[in-house]
Amino acid sequence: MDAVKVYGRGDTEVRALDGVSVGFPAGRFTAIMGPSGSGKSTLMHCAAGLDTLTSGSALIGDTELSTLDDRRLTLLRRERVGFVFQAFNLIPTLTVAENITLPTDLAGGARDDEWYDALIDVVGLRDRLHHRPSELSGGQQQRVAVARAFAGSPDVVFADEPTGNLDSRSGEEVLRLLGSTVRRTNRTVVMVTHDPVAAAHADEVVFLADGRLVDRMPDPTAERVLDRLKDFDPRTLGASAGGTSASGGQAGAGVRS
Numbered sequence: 433m434d435a436v437k438v439y440g441r442g443d444t445e446v447r448a449l450d451g452v453s454v455g456f457p458a459g460r461f462t463a464i465m466g467p468s469g470s471g472k473s474t475l476m477h478c479a480a481g482l483d484t485l486t487s488g489s490a491l492i493g494d495t496e497l498s499t500l501d502d503r504r505l506t507l508l509r510r511e512r513v514g515f516v517f518q519a520f521n522l523i524p525t526l527t528v529a530e531n532i533t534l535p536t537d538l539a540g541g542a543r544d545d546e547w548y549d550a551l552i553d554v555v556g557l558r559d560r561l562h563h564r565p566s567e568l569s570g571g572q573q574q575r576v577a578v579a580r581a582f583a584g585s586p587d588v589v590f591a592d593e594p595t596g597n598l599d600s601r602s603g604e605e606v607l608r609l610l611g612s613t614v615r616r617t618n619r620t621v622v623m624v625t626h627d628p629v630a631a632a633h634a635d636e637v638v639f640l641a642d643g644r645l646v647d648r649m650p651d652p653t654a655e656r657v658l659d660r661l662k663d664f665d666p667r668t669l670g671a672s673a674g675g676t677s678a679s680g681g682q683a684g685a686g687v688r689s
């Protein structure tokens with residue numbers, strides 16, 4: 433089972449993903465963790481169609497991403513994938529409401545008013561809709577970014593260190609929001625994080641080391657995640673990496689051979 437991503441050639445070759453097989457089940461919140469350089473961002477980018485695998489396959493629902501040309505890949509990302517980044521990436525001149533609906537408006541799709549309305553309540557921004565991003569706190573801005581990611585009713589939302597720029601209280605709010613949005617809307621969220629407290633909000637944590645999937649932990653707690661990360665001392669990795677296999681059940685998105 434092999435999602436492989438190789439950067440560079442010859443002496444400078446790096447196997448950022450070295451045979452990873454993982455599914456992100458629909459309706460679940462999954463966190464990806466692992467040491468720096470273990471391939472977390474690469475896995476997320478390949479699973480989201482932002483980058484291509486060297487070999488193996490990446491699927492969103494039943495769609496194999498490598499079969500799509502650039503135009504269809506862009507369409508798929510627009511219609512079926514949402515993104516939340518560490519930097520909120522809001523447009524300063526637009527209101528909160530306009531920021532949230534911008535991707536859907538750009539995609540030219542019909543807006544689902546009922547979905548939008550419910551989403552505003554989930555993220556708790558109803559009284560801020562006509563403010564500009566600069567009038568909001570960091571946590572509120574990230575909640576706008578979360579609402580924007582879900583606005584087009586995507587199959588899966590990828591979040592890359594979504595709390596990296598927030599203090600712990602605002603971070604906690606954003607994580608609770610991601611969790612409750614998954615549960616209330618049955619959407620799929622995949623989050624890369626370094627923070628065990630953040631990962632504890634997920635339904636499951638998958639651990640990468642050296643481009644390989646080395647473990648998964650359902651119903652994580654911050655303490656257990658932290659303990660598990662301590663085991664990723666490079667000297668002991670060879671032993672702990674053997675014999676793990678993981679493939680998701682019903683895949684909201686995933687990579688496999």
Ligand SMILES: Nc1ncnc2c1ncn2[C@@H]1O[C@H](COP(=O)(O)OP(=O)(O)OP(=O)(O)O)[C@@H](O)[C@H]1O
Binds near residue numbers: 440470474
């Ligand atoms: N565009 C690139 N060109 C060459 N090598 C790359 C490129 N992107 C990533 N790499 C290498 O691939 C490996 C995995 O990188 P990746 O960014 O996926 O790790 P990560 O787990 O997300 O790390 P971090 O936690 O530090 O963000 C690293 O060795 C990195 O140097």
